Amino acid sequence: MTPAALDFLSELVRARTGVILQNEKSYFAESRLAPLARREGHESVEALLTSLGRHWDEKLAAATVDAMAIVDTAFFRDREVFEHIGRIMLPTLAATRTDGVVRVWCAGCSTGQEAYSMAMLAVQVEEQVPNLKIDIIGTDLSQRALEKAHSGIYTQFEVQRGLPIRLLLQHFVKTGDMWQASERLRHAVRWRQLNLLEDRRSVRAFDILLCRNVVRYFDPVIADRVLEQMAAALAPDGFLVLGAGETTTAPSLARDETGPDTFRKTPAQGQAAA
Amino acid sequence: MGLVVDDSRSVRKVARRILEALDFETAEAVDGAEALAFCKAAMPDAILLDWSMPNMDGLEFLRLLRREPGGEAPVVVFCAAENEPAKIAEALDAGADEYIMKPFDGDIVASKFSMAGLL
Numbered sequence: 273m274t275p276a277a278l279d280f281l282s283e284l285v286r287a288r289t290g291v292i293l294q295n296e297k298s299y300f301a302e303s304r305l306a307p308l309a310r311r312e313g314h315e316s317v318e319a320l321l322t323s324l325g326r327h328w329d330e331k332l333a334a335a336t337v338d339a340m341a342i343v344d345t346a347f348f349r350d351r352e353v354f355e356h357i358g359r360i361m362l363p364t365l366a367a368t369r370t371d372g373v374v375r376v377w378c379a380g381c382s383t384g385q386e387a388y389s390m391a392m393l394a395v396q397v398e399e400q401v402p403n404l405k406i407d408i409i410g411t412d413l414s415q416r417a418l419e420k421a422h423s424g425i426y427t428q429f430e431v432q433r434g435l436p437i438r439l440l441l442q443h444f445v446k447t448g449d450m451w452q453a454s455e456r457l458r459h460a461v462r463w464r465q466l467n468l469l470e471d472r473r474s475v476r477a478f479d480i481l482l483c484r485n486v487v488r489y490f491d492p493v494i495a496d497r498v499l500e501q502m503a504a505a506l507a508p509d510g511f512l513v514l515g516a517g518e519t520t521t522a523p524s525l526a527r528d529e530t531g532p533d534t535f536r537k538t539p540a541q542g543q544a545a546a
Numbered sequence: 547m548g549l550v551v552d553d554s555r556s557v558r559k560v561a562r563r564i565l566e567a568l569d570f571e572t573a574e575a576v577d578g579a580e581a582l583a584f585c586k587a588a589m590p591d592a593i594l595l596d597w598s599m600p601n602m603d604g605l606e607f608l609r610l611l612r613r614e615p616g617g618e619a620p621v622v623v624f625c626a627a628e629n630e631p632a633k634i635a636e637a638l639d640a641g642a643d644e645y646i647m648k649p650f651d652g653d654i655v656a657s658k659f660s661m662a663g664l665l
Contacts, residue, residue, distance in 0.1 A: 432658070433654065434657055436644070437634060437638065437644055440634075441635060441638075446629070446630065
């Protein structure tokens with residue numbers, strides 16, 4: 273791919289998603305966009321981008337961004353995070369909610385592994401905390417990623433990344449060469465297309481907000497703006513969990529040393545909201 | 547110490563490389579009978595175990611291993627082409643700790659070893 277084509281793509285993705293593509297991502301872009309280029313009848317990814325640069329086509333631009341936005345992920349990614357959620361966060365929150373409902377938002381859920389991991393974790397925790405009800409919503413920018421998440425269908429390779437074999441047998445059904453999340457799991461999660469860059473007012477207060485391995489790809493200023501909005505969507509005693517090694521300078525959030533990559537609303541933010 | 551049990555030389559070679567990259571001193575056995583003899587002499591910490599093999603298959607080996615003195619100790623991770631849920635459940639009932647469905651790669655082995663508490 274020529275530097276010009278890559279620049280064009282980088283600018284398109286940055287403007288739509290806030291994600292900064294690194295230069296070494298040329299190979300990544302090729303592999304992500306090759307199927308789209310073929311489908312659209314272009315002989316190469318570069319030809320697709322050149323054509324898009326000359327004759328703007330909104331649908332094609334959206335499909336290009338969509339294909340670039342699918343993130344590789346795994347079940348129970350960073351196991352200690354899920355152990356902490358299961359051992360501390362879910363029981364603590366369930367005990368303080370009169371209806372026992374713990375609201376979880378997986379922001380940037382990609383193909384659904386994280387949200388389904390939360391649903392499986394909830395089934396485990398329910399054995400010790402019987403009044404726990406978990407309400408999970410998964411959002412992502414990529415419509416294609418969400419379609420896969422919604423179907424709950426994964427390859428044999430995918431279900432072996434992070435998923436213990438006993439949980440695979442307990443929660444998945446083998447259909448041909450693929451494995452599909454059980455009806456119970458699929459009913460536990462709702463999926464919605466959402467661009468984190470869009471300004472919005474959340475009407476719901478989330479108890480656990482997972483935004484993992486998302487903001488690291490953002491321009492830092494944009495990352496903090498996105499996380500400020502997330503802080504506003506958190507319940508006063510809610511938890512925000514970022515990806516391993518991710519951090520924020522958003523003033524409304526302060527690190528919670530008791531959990532891995534965990535943040536809570538600063539007291540000032542709680543007062544301002546009151 | 548990690549023991550790779552597989553009748554395919556190429557699988558053993560790939561698996562050995564993966565285990566060595568995970569800092570396991572690695573030995574090989576070509577079937578269940580050889581693996582059992584190995585374990586009686588020196589119990590490994592981890593066993594990566596194929597299912598269908600001549601002489602003694604993985605399932606029979608596992609059942610016999612778990613009855614050996616000290617045979618409860620090794621973490622046994624099946625690594626087999628069998629991928630039907632009923633077969634996998636049979637392996638777990640026989641005492642397997644984790645299960646890898648072939649084909650596999652280094653990431654899957656590392657992920658499964660970590661789940662089984664080996665890493």
